[in-house]
Structures are given as structure tokens and as C-alpha cells.
Amino acid sequence: xxxxxxxxxxxxxxxALILLLxxxxxxxxxxxxxxxxxxxxxFKVKSGDSLSVITSGLVDxxxxxxxxxxxxxxxxxxxxxxLQAGEYQFDPGNSxxxxxxxxxxxxxxxxxxxxxxGWRFSDVVGALSSAPGLKITLDGLTAEELAAALGxxxxxxxxxxxxxxxxxxxxxxxxxxxxRARQRQEAILKSQWEKRLGALPFTSSYEALTLAxxxxxxxxxxxxxxxxxxxxxxxxxQGMRLQSDPTVIYGLGREFDGDLTRLQLQTPxxxxxxxxxxxxxxxxxLPGESSIIASxxxxxxxxxYFVSRGxxxxxxxxxLEEHNAAVNRFQRKQKSGK
Numbered sequence: 001x002x003x004x005x006x007x008x009x010x011x012x013x014x015x016a017l018i019l020l021l022x023x024x025x026x027x028x029x030x031x032x033x034x035x036x037x038x039x040x041x042x043f044k045v046k047s048g049d050s051l052s053v054i055t056s057g058l059v060d061x062x063x064x065x066x067x068x069x070x071x072x073x074x075x076x077x078x079x080x081x082x083l084q085a086g087e088y089q090f091d092p093g094n095s096x097x098x099x100x101x102x103x104x105x106x107x108x109x110x111x112x113x114x115x116x117x118g119w120r121f122s123d124v125v126g127a128l129s130s131a132p133g134l135k136i137t138l139d140g141l142t143a144e145e146l147a148a149a150l151g152x153x154x155x156x157x158x159x160x161x162x163x164x165x166x167x168x169x170x171x172x173x174x175x176x177x178x179x180r181a182r183q184r185q186e187a188i189l190k191s192q193w194e195k196r197l198g199a200l201p202f203t204s205s206y207e208a209l210t211l212a213x214x215x216x217x218x219x220x221x222x223x224x225x226x227x228x229x230x231x232x233x234x235x236x237x238q239g240m241r242l243q244s245d246p247t248v249i250y251g252l253g254r255e256f257d258g259d260l261t262r263l264q265l266q267t268p269x270x271x272x273x274x275x276x277x278x279x280x281x282x283x284x285x286l287p288g289e290s291s292i293i294a295s296x297x298x299x300x301x302x303x304x305y306f307v308s309r310g311x312x313x314x315x316x317x318x319x320l321e322e323h324n325a326a327v328n329r330f331q332r333k334q335k336s337g338k
Contacts, residue, residue, distance in 0.1 A: 030073055033093045036062055040091050042109060047085040051075070054083055054103070063090055063099070070096050079104050087133070087170040109133075110167045115181060117163040117288040118216050120250075121146075124161060124286070128177065133170035138178075149175060150182050154206065159213045159283025161185055188289050196296040201236040212295040213283035217246035220312055222290050227316060229298035231306055240304065242273035250284040 043061055045054055051074055055067035064070055073096070074080040086108035090099055101107075111133045115124050121143070128134060138146060147157045154160070157178075162185035166177055193205040202208050211232055215225050232242055249256050251271030252264060265272075271280040287295075303316040305323035309330050317323035 030069055030096045033095050034063070034065075034099075036065055037090055037092050037094055040089055043088045043090060045083065045085045045088065045103065049083070049085065051080045051083065058099070064096065070100065073097075074100055084108075108169045110169060112165055112167050113177065114165040115161060115163045115286060117286060117291075119163065119286045120284070121158045121161070121286075124178075124181075128174045131174075133172070134168065134177070135171055135173045137173045137175055146178075150178055152182070154282070156282045157182075159185075159209055159286060161286055162188060163286040163288050189292060192289075192292050192296050197298075200296065200298075201233065207279055208295045209287065209292065210279045210283045212287035212291040213285045214242070214244050214247060214280075215294055216285050216287040216291040218244065219314065221314075224314060225291055225294035226297065226299035227301065227303070228306060228314070229294040230301050231303055231316065233298040234302075234304055236278065238304075239277070241275075241277055242279070244273050247271045247273045247280050247284055251280075 041061065041063060043058065043063060045057075049057075051071060052067075055064065055071045055074075058064040058070065059067050071080075074083070077100075079100070083103040084106035086106060088099075088102055088107070089109035090102075111131065113127060113131050113134075115127070125138075129136060129139070138149065141149065143157060144155045147155050147160075150157055150160070152160055161178065161181035164181070164184065166180060168177055189205050189209055193208060196208070200208070202211075211229070214232065215228050218228050219225060232244075234240075235242055245260055245265075248265060248267075248269070248271065249260060251269030252267070256264070265274050268275045270276070271284065273280060301316075302318050305317040305320065305326075306314040307317075307323065307327050307330055309315055315326040315330060317326055
């Protein structure tokens with residue numbers, strides 16, 4: 001009898017050991033990178049899909065070699081009813097454990113879109129229209145309707161979005177993205193407005209944003225933006241016209257073909273700062289944070305003019321005579337190609 005008990009114990013222990021080894025091997029396999037994922041692979045889970053439907057789909061899409069282990073581990077962990085709908089991206093190196101956790105966390109595939117500093121609002125709309133996975137809801141709306149949809153206090157959305165890279169999941173609407181960009185720009189402008197220098201010729205933060213949009217278009221060199229802001233601030237304070245080419249170009253719209261003429265500089269538009277006093281009625285581009293900071297913290301000095309050197313930087317001048325000489329010098333240099 002004692003021998004029988006010993007033999008039975010040995011059999012049970014052996015069986016337990018075998019089961020433990022099998023489970024250990026399965027667990028190891030569960031955490032090993034999947035060789036079946038050779039490149040980034042998209043996978044969709046529909047709302048209401050069961051664990052069985054999801055695992056079958058993963059096998060059908062050659063993401064999982066088999067559904068049994070994945071199905072068992074989801075059940076054993078108690079997350080079989082917690083898998084979330086959405087579009088996912090599985091990459092080389094992902095394990096079955098990674099995939100299960102992503103489905104539980106709802107770590108859906110992220111797309112990205114970048115709004116560039118200096119873009120117009122129309123450039124943003126064009127980028128949105130071709131953005132993958134984005135749901136378009138604003139197509140055909142006027143500028144006034146877009147401004148209303150964004151909850152703006154002004155009737156033109158120009159300049160009211162923060163240029164940056166934004167991530168989104170499939171099914172996100174264009175309005176959701178624009179609202180995020182608007183809120184970001186609003187927060188930056190509010191923060192910098194509260195920290196502004198004392199005496200500036202602005203009656204509102206919107207005017208500061210308008211000047212920032214002009215600074216954005218005038219120079220790509222961040223080191224110069226404070227100096228450019230100083231020139232414009234001094235001109236505003238002294239009642240001089242801004243005489244900014246980018247404002248003229250913005251006002252011309254589609255009439256501008258890349259070559260700004262003397263006649264166009266003399267053509268009156270609400271944005272021609274050669275023909276009008278003060279700031280244009282709205283921003284002319286998406287200004288970045290550095291341009292907003294510059295508009296509210298201009299460099300001190302006495303220069304009232306600047307001209308492009310043709311290398312991305314500018315020559316600053318105090319007098320008109322000095323400026324005209326600089327214009328002639330750098331224009332000749334650009335024409336000669338030297």
C-alpha cells in the first residue's frame with residue numbers, strides 16, 4: 001500500500017512538473033518577440049468584437065501564429081472583456097504580451113500632422129484634407145464659419161493656431177485637431193501677454209499676435225526676431241508705416257506670382273502696409289512662440305529699417321539714407337549672384 005502511495009505521488013509530481021514546464025514554455029513564448037511581424041502592421045478592432053473574433057483576426061492577418069495561447073492568457077489574466085476598439089499598429093519586436101496590453105490599454109495607432117511656422121490658415125486646411133485617418137467635417141466652410149466653429153472671438157482664424165506637430169488616432173475630426181492647435185496658441189499668447197514689457201503700442205494681445213505673424217514671415221533667423229520686432233515697434237510708436245512686403249503679398253492673395261512689383265506695392269489692400277498706417281486687420285500667418293515673444297519683448301535700439309542680405313539675415317539701418325545704400329548694395333549683390 002505504501003509503495004502504491006509513493007508511486008502515485010511520483011506520478012502526480014511528475015505530471016505537475018510536466019504541466020509546469022509546459023506552462024513555463026508557453027509563458028516564455030507569450031513574452032518572446034513574434035517572428036510573424038516583419039514590418040509595421042495595422043490591425044482594426046471594431047466596437048463589440050469579442051475576444052474570439054479579435055484573436056481569429058490576429059491569426060488571419062498573420063500577426064499571431066495561433067489563437068490558443070493568446071486567448072488563454074487573456075482569459076487567465078481576466079482581461080478578455082477589456083479589449084478596446086480602434087486601429088492599432090504592431091511592430092517588429094512586439095510579443096503577444098505586448099499586443100494584449102496594447103489592446104487592453106487602447107494604445108491605438110497614432111498619426112501625425114505638422115503645421116509649419118509661417119503657414120497660412122489655407123495651408124493648414126490643405127494639409128488636413130490629405131491627412132490619413134482624419135475625419136473631414138469642415139470642408140467648404142467659409143473663414144467666418146471656421147472661426148465660429150473654433151469658438152473664436154474674431155471672424156478670421158488666420159494666425160490663431162499654434163504651429164507644431166500633432167498626433168491623433170484614426171477617426172479624429174479635423175475640428176478636434178484645430179481646436180487643440182487653437183487652445184495651444186491661446187495659452188501661449190495669454191502667458192506671454194501677461195509677461196509683456198510695459199510700454200508697447202498694442203491695445204490687445206490680438207494686435208501682438210498680428211505683429212508676431214509679420215515677424216514670422218520676415219525672418220527665419222530666430223536670433224533676429226527681437227531686432228525686427230524693435231524696428232516695427234519703433235515705427236508704430238513714431239507713426240511710420242510698417243512697409244512690410246509679406247503683408248502686401250498676403251493682401252494680394254492669388255494675384256501674387258512670386259515676384260513683388262512696384263505696382264503691387266502701390267496697390268491699396270487692407271493689408272498693404274506701404275499704403276496704410278498701423279497694423280493690418282488680422283495676422284498673416286501662423287506665428288511660432290519665438291515670434292510671439294519677440295513681438296512683446298522687442299530689442300532696444302534706434303534702427304528703423306532693415307533689408308535682406310540674401311543669406312537669411314538682414315542689414316539694419318537707422319536712417320533712410322543708410323537704408324537705401326544697403327538696399328542698393330545687397331540688391332546688386334543678389335543680382336550678380338555674389
